[in-house]
Amino acid sequence: MRPKLIVGNWKMNGSRTVNAALLAEIAAGLKGAKASCAVCVPAPYLHQVEELLKGSSIAWGAQDVSAYEGGAYTGEVCAKMLGDFGCRYVIVGHSERRAYHGESSELVARKAMAVLKEGMSPIVCVGETLAQREAGQTVEVVGAQLGAVLELLPADAVEKIVVAYEPVWAIGTGKNATPAMAQEVHAALRGQLRSRNAEAAEGVAILYGGSMKPENARELLGQPDIDGGLIGGAALKAQDFLAIIHATQ
Ligand code: 13P
Numbered sequence: 419m420r421p422k423l424i425v426g427n428w429k430m431n432g433s434r435t436v437n438a439a440l441l442a443e444i445a446a447g448l449k450g451a452k453a454s455c456a457v458c459v460p461a462p463y464l465h466q467v468e469e470l471l472k473g474s475s476i477a478w479g480a481q482d483v484s485a486y487e488g489g490a491y492t493g494e495v496c497a498k499m500l501g502d503f504g505c506r507y508v509i510v511g512h513s514e515r516r517a518y519h520g521e522s523s524e525l526v527a528r529k530a531m532a533v534l535k536e537g538m539s540p541i542v543c544v545g546e547t548l549a550q551r552e553a554g555q556t557v558e559v560v561g562a563q564l565g566a567v568l569e570l571l572p573a574d575a576v577e578k579i580v581v582a583y584e585p586v587w588a589i590g591t592g593k594n595a596t597p598a599m600a601q602e603v604h605a606a607l608r609g610q611l612r613s614r615n616a617e618a619a620e621g622v623a624i625l626y627g628g629s630m631k632p633e634n635a636r637e638l639l640g641q642p643d644i645d646g647g648l649i650g651g652a653a654l655k656a657q658d659f660l661a662i663i664h665a666t667q
Contacts, residue, residue, distance in 0.1 A: 422453040422639060422666035423580070423623045423646035425541065426653025427481060427509060430460060437463055441470050443656035448475060453646065453666040456507055457653065458541070461495050464503040472504065479507030479538070482515060485528035497536040508533045509541045509648075511563065513586045523566035530567050534575055541580040541625070541648065542567050544607070548587035556585075557606045564607060568614045577618035580625060581607055582648040588628025590650060597637045597644075600626045604643035632661035639666050 432440075437459070448455070456477035459467050467478045484494035500508055510533065511526030530540035544563035546556045564581065571579070583603050588594050595603075604624045611619035626638050627648030638644055646666070652658040 420621065420623060420645045423625065424453050424455045424659075424663045424666065425479075425507065425580075425582075425625065425646065425648050426455075426457040426659055427512070427627070427648055427650050428457060428459050428653060429481070429514070429650060431654055432460060432463055434463070434466055437466060438470065440654070440656055441467070441476070444659055445471075445474055445476065447656065447660040448663070451475075451660075451663050451666075453663050455659075455663050458507060458509050461500075464500070464505065468504045477506040479505045479509070479541070481509045481512065483508050483510065483529050483533055485525055485532055487532065497532040497538065500533075501536040501538060505538055507539050507541050507580065509543060509582075511543045513543060513545050513584060513589060517586075523563050526563070527566040527570045530579065531570050534571075534578055539578055539580050540567075541582050543582045543584050543627070543648070545584040545586050545589075545628070551585065551587065556603060560603060560607060561610055564610055568610065571614065573615045573618075576611060576615040577621055580623045581611070582625040582627050583607060584627035584648060590629070592629050594629040594631075594634050594638070595626070597641050600638060601641040601643055604641065608643050630662060632658055632665065635662040635665035 458479045458481050480500045484496045488496045510529040515521045533540040544560040546559040550559050623645040625646040625648045626644050630647045631652045
């Protein structure tokens with residue numbers, strides 16, 4: 419059985435004071451947890467979070483990265499810098515970046531490669547809009563999004579990526595995909611990974627994201643191809659985040 423992974427995506431939330439309190443409460447409640455966990459925090463807080471979490475069982479990461487290696491790209495943060503702060507994971511292609519920052523699947527793929535080159539794992543987000551789901555295009559849409567990454571990805575690097583299925587209509591709306599709906603898409607994504615590297619595909623964590631909360635986590639995480647969660651709102655409340663982590667047992 420694949421180990422479960424629960425990742426908090428803090429999005430553009432937090433402050434030095436709030437972060438310290440949140441992480442202390444999470445750390446205090448982790449005893450006995452079977453799942454691995456991580457938090458992806460705003461870049462300015464990476465140093466603080468590294469100081470607070472190093473030596474703990476909680477990993478940390480970033481929410482975006484530049485596709486460029488460094489140099490004259492004002493405002494950008496490159497993968498090497500994220501590695502310098504001990505990041506294990508970097509989210510790429512979150513739907514909020516695709517929607518509000520015009521990121522294409524090709525750009526997302528280049529970002530994923532930049533992350534891998536520095537020895538970290540990209541969490542590649544894919545997901546359909548409500549209109550696309552209603553038009554029956556879900557598997558086609560997420561397949562094209564993942565396909566762009568698999569095109570650039572060497573077959574021996576498949577095992578290093580994490581995939582997150584996040585239906586856009588479920589993010590921050592309180593409406594989650596049903597376990598059966600999510601499982602169907604996760605199975606399709608795993609099939610696509612298999613076609614790139616059959617053996618590695620069995621070990622790739624495919625996370626579900628979109629209004630995952632303590633009330634629905636156990637059933638979602640019980641599906642055979644749902645290997646964890648990428649949690650937004652509930653990751654900002656220590657007790658909710660912990661309840662999801664403990665729901666994996
Ligand atoms: P919510 O859990 O707030 O729906 O957000 C999910 C998400 O976008 C995680 O990346």
